[in-house]
Amino acid sequence: MLRDVDAMQAALVPEVPARMGGLSVSVAYRPADGPAAGGDFYDVFAPERGKVAIILGDVVGHGHGALTHAALTRYTLRAYLQTGLEPRAALALAGRVLADRSMENFATVALAVYDAREGRLVFASAGHPPPILHGLQTREPLAMCASPPIGWNVPTGRRQTTVSLPPGAVACFFTDGLVEARCAERELLGRRRLSEILAGLGSRPDAEKLLAKVQSKALSTPDDMAACIVAPEMTIVPDRIHIEELEADSQELDRGDVRRFLETCQVLGPAIERAVDRAGEIMAVFGTALLRVELLVNGATVAVSPPRPLPGAAASPHPLPQPVGGPSGAR
Helix, strand or coil: CCCHHHHHHHHHCCCCCCCEECEEEEEEECCCCCCCCCCCEEECCHHHHHEEEEEEEECCCHHHHHHHHHHHHHHHHHHHHHHHHCCCHHHHHHHHCCCCCCCCCCEEEEEEEEECCCCCEEEEEEEECCCCEECCCCCCCCCCEECEEECEEEEEEEEEEEEECCCCEEEECHHHHHHCCCEEEEEEEEHHHHHHHHHCCCCCCHHHHHHHHHHHHHEECCCEEEEEEEEECCCCCCCEEEEEEEEEEEEHHCCCCHHHHHHHCCCCHHHHHHHHHHHHHHHHHEEEEEEEECCCCCCEEEECCCCCCEEEEEEECCCCCCCCCCCCCCC
């Protein structure tokens, strides 16, 4: 039985090439202190030429049941990314397919797709910490309005970020076992210190060394740890871009989440008002609205549109209200 569990765990953390699709790739996994097998998993593969997909996640629980659920989640997400779905859409579809009414079987996941031709990384999370990014030419990506885990029987895949990865940039995806490593009786390592450890590993950090450093600074590591670090190998600096997307519903609009999201993106006040009004009109027809914000050096522009339908989802038969407001800042 233990041999079967070990074999299944090994299948969830496969060997990954050190170079793939224009990226330098480093992955590592360490089990928790103690004998229990956890449900951390990762995958890095090329869904098509010139692109690299990254999956990293963690399912609730330990043992055979957790490993089985982790395998199902990993291969489901891999299949969706291989069909060309963007990370946010893959999470949203998996959230429907793997929904658990009891909410006892759930997974937190980070997905990403790197496009070597454009030098861009697109990523989305479901109940999972966003990646640590070093060496970007833009502002720090937003962590607000996060989507819930897969399996909570509620919609997920509502947030997505697109950033350019210039030469020297590093993206580190990790499970919460790293930030929850215990440095004292009631003190966790935390994201800030993990970022500092990553920076201390140089321009091409190694995932195995990252986990070793975390373990050396911790009194205990009660949860499994997994990390995937990628860095572009290109020498051409891509066009600088930073896009934040949020698919929001009327509850988020009423709570003020949409407004706070736009304010944090530094969208100007008049454009926020137009975007909020437009979002409300679209929500009345489609249930949700998609806000796409491009962050610029000074300020940001926002576009509001109906949500992109998932595979198999029927479009709304109702006519869409005509847009209101001017073209400046919001449309």
